[in-house]
Amino acid sequence: MPKPKDRSRSKRKVAVKVPGGKTKIIAKKKIHQDKQRCAICKSVLQATHSDKKMSKSEKRPERKFGGHLCHKCLDKVITQSTRLNEGIVAIDDIEIRFRPYVKKLSN
């Protein structure tokens, strides 16, 4: 019976030839994760990288909610938070998926 850590299906099995001449499945490498997605609309985020050698500022856009929301959703959030600050709309009128981000922006 394989060890619990080796039963995981998130890791790739690699067949390697051992010195005895047989082929064994010994090395297991982690499958690369999917691309980062927007927290609201689930579209793939541009200009995001998971390379460990890159610096933090190179991995995601340097703006509010960069690497978390796409530019379209951020545009809506900023618009709604401005309207909330001006008193044009109430917090209950804003779509529920935008509310946490609107609340963080508006003060």
Ligand SMILES: [Zn+2]
């Ligand atoms: Zn989005």
